[in-house]
Amino acid sequence: MIKLTDLLNEEETYTAINKDSGAVSVFKSKDARDSAVKAGTHDKKDDNDSKGDDSKKDTPKVNIFDKPKKDEPVRDDNTDAQIDDVQNNIDDMPGDEIQDYAESDIFPYLKGRDLELAKMYVDDIDAAGDDFDRSADLRKDLKDLFDKKMTLDSPKEEPKGEEPKGEEPKSEPSKPRPGNPQVNKVVRNKAKSLGITPQKLGKEEYEKRMSQAAVEALTDANFHSESRALIAVLEDNPELAKNPSNDPNKPKDMFSDEYDEWKKGTAWGSSFGDSSDGTDDIAHSATGESSWDGQESIDAIAFDLKMNGSHKLAAKIQSIFDEKNESTTSIADMIPESVVINEGTRSQVGVIGRNGKIISAYVHYDGYPSNMKPGLKKHMKNEKDVLKLIKMGGARGIFDDKEIEYYKSGNPTKGDMKDFGGYVDAADRNGMAEYVYLYNIKDKKWYFADVYGDKKLKKLF
Secondary structure, eight states: OOHHHHHOOOBBBBEEEETTOEEEEEEEHHHHHHHHHHHHSSSEEEESSOSSSOSBBOOBBBBOOOOOOOOOOOOOHHHHHHHHHHHTTTEEEEEEHHHHHHTTSSSSSEEEEHHHHHHHHHHHHHHHHTOOOHHHHHHHHHHHHHHHHHHTTOOOOOTTTTTTOOOOTTTTTOOOOOOOHHHHHHHHHHHHHHSSSSSHHHHHHHHHHHHHHHHHHHTTTOOOOHHHHHHHHHOOGGGSSOOGGTTTTSSSSSTTTHHHHHHTSSSOOOGGSOOOTTTHHHHHHHHHHHHHHTHHHHHHHHHHHHOOOOOOOOHHHHGGOOOOOOSSOOOOHHHOOOOOOOOOEEEEEOOOOOSSSEEEEOOOOOSHHOOOOOOOOOOOOOOOHHHHHHHHHBSSSSTSSSSOOOOOOOEEEEEEGGHHHHHHHHHHTTTTEEEEEETTTTTTEEEEEEEEOOOOEEEEE
16 A cells, blocks of 8 residues: 655755756756756755755655646856857767756757757767767757757747847848858868969959859768759859759760750759869868868858958858848749758668568668669669668768768667558657668568658659
């Protein structure tokens, strides 16, 4: 028989004083409490204030008849500093420090699905270990989540006693992005060392090479749609933003005159997609220093342009990541509605065994069918190719025009055709996959399913 006194038990917790409100905050672990103290948002409670022994644990009594209201997190300068730390230093932040932040005051600003995503990213970053490519991709996802949600969905509260400010005009143009200072420095030094300056090349040639470097940086960072979008902006031709691979009029013979003529009307035929002396070196210095962050990479190239007086071109290049930039035509204004940018689409790729068992691996980029179909035809010709992908721990992407960049870690997702719906749900949980692609060993055919659609397995090819 359960006694009522057993329900009024004491729960071991750790507490600290919130510097802003003066209230006592309760933490589930000592590390979480110490992380908040280290961040400057809290002070430790004086152990002498507690009665009894000198234990560092604070054990407040929990009464089931009380209905305490959970305080909403107060957005203040201290928590903003923590958020800023995640947004700007995530690339170099140790995994244990990220874990500390996950247990502190900043993650509660994320709610529902966003909070689940953030905690999943933190766990996966820890699991990635020395797999730097996978870790960099996951850190970018976490940074993107904070950039979007912590600035839009969780505005800082107005100080008490002041009248709330009126709504800011939505038409205000976005401010030029300064970029990452460290990436800016590396790119600027690289351009100078290669002699790619307007003083040595002249303004026209200098701007052409920096534009080529920007296109190559986006391509190297796997931002293929943005790369084509940039070409469309530079050429002032929105049609070039379309993916040439999806053109039904694309000639089959790549070595024919017909193909060469067709290519001229696509992004593949633009001179901005070509390389000149030093352009690839500049691009790869940007992507390497930014951990293949497409936006930071082109921001650094734009920074060098601005330092050399080419402000209009810099604004054009940066505009592809802007919702609106009045200094130039934005990409949102130029791209037709039929053109969809899908680089962030994640997927699971695997096999269906003869016994109906399923095993698959995570693929980070470009998981939509129009990209995966040619990519799988090129690289995944049989079960051995797919099993290699799974053994390697997944990949950054599977493209028909480049080699596969395998990860070095990553746990496979498993399932059974007897409960295909359960497998699809697991694919969603284990990496937010939007599509699954499965090679059936029995009939040697590829099948796919839309995780957020009808979840039914359909023949791909």
